[in-house]
Amino acid sequence: MNGPLRVLLLEDNPADAELNERSLRKAGIDFESRRVEHEADFVATLETFRPDLVLADYHLPDFDGGRALALVRARDPELPFIFVSGAMGEDLAVAALHQGASDYLLKDRLSRLPAAVTRALADAEQKANLRNSEQSLRASEECYRMATQSMHDAFILMDDEGRVIEWNPAAERMFGYTREEILGRNLHETLVPQRFRGAYRHAWPRFRQTGEGEAIGRTLELVALRRDGQEFPIELSLSSMDVNGHRQAVGLIRDIGERKRLEADLEGYRQHLEQVVAQRTAELVEARDQAEAATRAKSAFLANMSHEIRTPINAIVGLTYLLRKRLTDPQSIAQLAKVGEASQHLLCIINDILDLSKIEAEQLSLEEIPFVLAEVVDHTLGILGERALAKGLTIERDIDSAVPAAVRGDPLRLGQILLNFIGNAIKFAERGRVQVRIRVAEDQGETLLLRLEVEDQGIGLTADQQARLFEAFAQADDSTTRRFGGTGLGLIICRRLANLMGGGVGVTSIPGQGSTFWSTARLTRVAVPEAAPACAGMGPGAEPPELILARDYRGMRLLLAEDDPVNQEVACEILSGLGLVVDLVATGHEAVERALAREYALVLMDVQMPEMDGLEATRRIRAQPGHAHLPILAMTANAFAEDRQRCLDAGMDDHIGKPVEPEQLYAVLLRWLPRPAAPGLADVTAPAAQSDEVTLRQTLDGIAGIDLEVGLRYARGKLTSYVRFLTLFAQGHADDLVALRRHLAIGALDEAQRLAHALKGAAATLGALAVCLRAQELETALGARAPRADIEARIAALDADLAPLLVTLARFRHAPPPTVPVPCEPDQVREPLA
Known part of the structure; x- marks a missing residue:
């Protein structure tokens, strides 16, 4: 029971009512009460007060306790009702109990009242619980009946x-x-x-x-x-x-009869479906096999086309390189330079076609390597700087400070997009500037979406031209092709590459005012790689690989496996020109036999050869004792990433793609050739072979722009060492003027200043005082951010002193060394090329 006990007192004597309450209070019963003495008040209080207990006198002024009991039982059969009367005979009491009274007691025995109340309340609670149980049982039985019936x-x-x-x-x-x-x-x-x-x-x-x-x-x-x-x-x-x-x-x-019938039908249908699926699966397997065969055929075709196209280009590039080294006539050298440029342009077109074919076949995979973003941008600008300078264009680079220095992705493909965008900007712009911007489009912590933009002030594009610009084999219009050239492949390749890198491409343009091409790529942050130490102009690190190989590795024996006669001639002459001894074979079988019969410092292995290819030859060589660490380098026209991986999987150490760039070949050879135990067999420069030291001194003293005494102090008085330093100077600084103009074109004034500083120091050390003075003046102008016209004048003045000196020193580099010839040694004599 919650709260105090509600007691309704039916009593016409207030004093007697007070005695009843005192008896309850004395027993510690918490209660509240109402007293009434008339029937109307009694009925009303039953409704409003809702008592828990009725204590009633039997004899009342206008009605008696029996009437009151009947009224209570009509409303609540279990409400405790106790008669407390001054004069109530036994017959009357028994009758009251039969009528439903809970108890009765006389007023002179009120000590029994608390016990009677407690017992009456307990009886009432028990009856209520029993009634509830019976009701629940009847409800449960009804639910059970209804459930079973329904x-x-x-x-x-x-x-x-x-x-x-x-x-x-x-x-x-x-x-x-x-x-x-x-x-x-x-x-x-x-x-x-x-x-x-x-x-x-x-x-x-x-x-x-x-x-x-x-x-x-x-x-x-x-x-x-x-x-x-x-x-x-x-x-x-x-x-x-x-x-x-x-x-x-x-x-x-x-x-479950209907279910069984359905199951039988389903089983029959399942068996039928299994037959259909089995048949369809067989058809799909056959179709898949055919598709895979077609894909393999396409891949093989692309690889073969790459090989077949690159092989003659390798001959063109290689023979052009060799002829340029031999010739001294400026006109012939310039013509051969144009041949080289044309072959490189042709190679770029071929690469575009093969890239697009690989993308269409979904066989182009991206690298995931860390790289410095600024280096990729600067490398691209360096390639195109001369073209921009020739058209009077300025290239500006703007990399936002929020862009991380180093990221993880594919630097080659990212540079390919930049190269295409910037190349187009230079092609279609006749004036003004080209601006390269890099921003962070989305920053998701470790992952970034970078946005690359190239803005030009060129001819611009109409809305219709912009809509179809990134479609395959499309240009703005036919007049664009006639006026500017191009295949229309570059931008579609950029779009596909950007998609592979999780980004996209687009363009905004106003005809006659210029265009902004943009591309996005999703890359990952990485820690900034440790920078390589800067190479001083005359320090050992500045020596070109070609000079190091010719000086320190002369006489080392290499095995060249190559079946194409032109490629044989090019490779043999390049390698022999370094003083390396080359044994030549034309098949994989011959390569295995030679490698096992003789000790070689390194093997250059073509992949596609008759009888046995280079991959199998490499596996067989590696399987022999003592040949696990022999450097074997693939030198092949198969230039795809999977071709490189197949070479590495077969046991080769590195991959050199054709057409072979001599500088790349020199660098790779220097990486893999074993370090020589002693200097090269002919560590003597050409003029030093003269027996008369006086004649050599006179020759050196006659070189314009050189103070021999200053230079000899650096060489500790040794003429041969001084000649070698001059040769290194000519080799290391031959491209300085081109690099300076390229840096100026792209606005990389800090790089230009560092280059001028290095040239100044090297020239001062060797006694080339005029060059040193001009380099110092240029360094000062760059540091002061002088007007561009002033800087260009300083470069021209430097060119006037440096160019003749380099031409003179070139005679030392091209003169034949007085050493025993180091021939290319083929297994069998071949007819010379016509």
């Missing part, structure tokens, strides 16, 4: 003898027996087919004793019998319960 499954209740004692309407519909017909009949004699009845009879004694059985607590699929004798499949769920010490079995039965 079930779609048959509900059967059986006693421990197997007789049916409950049967719902669903069971009537399922089996054909009415409830009246089946009650009391044995289950196994009515619903079980004849052939199964013995098993049922055998199971019931165990169930009767233990409540257990094979079917108890399980769901089984069985066969049942209808009243008309028809058998049909059922699903039976059987459970056991104990009712007053007697076992009863509850069965839920579902007719």
Whole structure:
């Protein structure tokens, strides 16, 4: 009970009412009370006060306690009602108890009141609980009845003898027996087919004793019998319960005939589908195999085309390089330079076609390596700087401070996009500037979406031209091709590459005012790689690989496996020119035999050769004892990434693509050749071979722009060392003027200033005082950010002193060394090329 006990006092004497309350209070009963003495007040207070207990006098002015009891019982049969009267005979008291009074006591025995109240309240609570239980039971029985009556499954209740004692309407519909017909009949004699009845009879004694059985607590699929004798499949769920010490079995039965028919139909359909799927799978496998075969054929075709195209270009590039080294006529050298440029341009077009083919075939994969973004930009600007300068264009570079210095991605493909965008900007602009901008478009912590923009002040594009600009084989219009040239492949390749890098491309343009091409790429932050130490102009690190090889590696023996006669001639002459001894073979078999028969410092292995290719030859060489660490380098026209990987997988150490760039070849050779135990066999420069030291001194003293005494102090008085330093100076600074103009064109004034500083120091050391002075003046102008015209004048003045000196020193580099010839040694004599 929540709160104080609500007590209604039916008493016409206030003093007696106070005694009743005092008795309850003395017993520690918490209560609140209302006192009434008339019938109307009594009825009203029952409704408003809602008492928990009524204490009533029997004799009242206008009605008696019997009437009050009747009023209470009409409203609440369990409300505790106690008579507390001054004069109430035994007959009257018994009658009151029969009428429903909870108790009675005389007013002179109020000490019994608390106990009577407690007992009356407890009795009332017990009656209320019993009433609630009965109501719940009736509700449960009604729910049970309604549930069994409305079930779609048959509900059967059986006693421990197997007789049916409950049967719902669903069971009537399922089996054909009415409830009246089946009650009391044995289950196994009515619903079980004849052939199964013995098993049922055998199971019931165990169930009767233990409540257990094979079917108890399980769901089984069985066969049942209808009243008309028809058998049909059922699903039976059987459970056991104990009712007053007697076992009863509850069965839920579902007719699964329709389900079985559907399952049979589905099984038939499944088997049919399996046959169809098997047939279709076979067709798909065949189609897949054909597609894979076509893809392999396409890949093989592309690789073969790459090989077949690059092989003659290799001859053009290589022979042009060799001729330029031999010739001294400026016109011939310039013409050969144009041949080299044309071959490189042709190679770029071929690379574009092959790239697009690889992209279309979904066979182009990207590298994921760390690189410095600014280096990629500067390298691209360095390639195109001369072109911009020739057209009077200024290239500006703007990399936002939020762009990380180092990222992870594919620097080659990113540079390819930049090269195309900037190259187009230079091609289509006749004036002004080209601005290269790099911004962070999205920053997701480790991952960045970078936006590259190239803005020009060129001819611009119409909206229609912009809409189809990135379509395959498209240009703005035919007049564009006639006026500016181009294949239309570059931008579609840029779009595909950007897509592969998780970005896109686009353009905004105004005709006649210029265009802004943009591309995005998703890259990953990495720690800034440790910078390589700067190379001083005359320090050992500044020596070109070609000079190091010619000086320190002369006489080392290499094996060259190459089947193409032109490539043989080019490679042999390049290598022999370094003083390396070259053994030549034309097949993989010959390469294996030679490598096992003789010790070589390094093997250059073509991949596609007759009889046995270079991959198999490498595997066989590696399989022999003592050849696990022999450097084997692939030198092949197969230039795809997977070609390189196949070479590495076969056991090769590195990959040199054709056409072979001599500088690249020198660098790779220097990386893999074993370090020599002693200096080269002919560490003597050409003029030093002269026996007359006086003649050599006179020759050196006659070089304009050189103070011999200053230079000899650096060389400690040794003429041969001084000549070698002059040769290194000429080699190391031959391209300084081109580099200075390129830096100026792209606005890299700091780089130009560092280059001028290095040239100044090297010239001062060797006594080239005029060059030193001009370099110092240029360094000062660059540091002060002098006007561009002033800087260009300083470069021209430097050119006037440096160019003649380099031409003079070139005679020392090109003169034949007085050493024993180091021939290329083929296995068999070949007819010389016409």
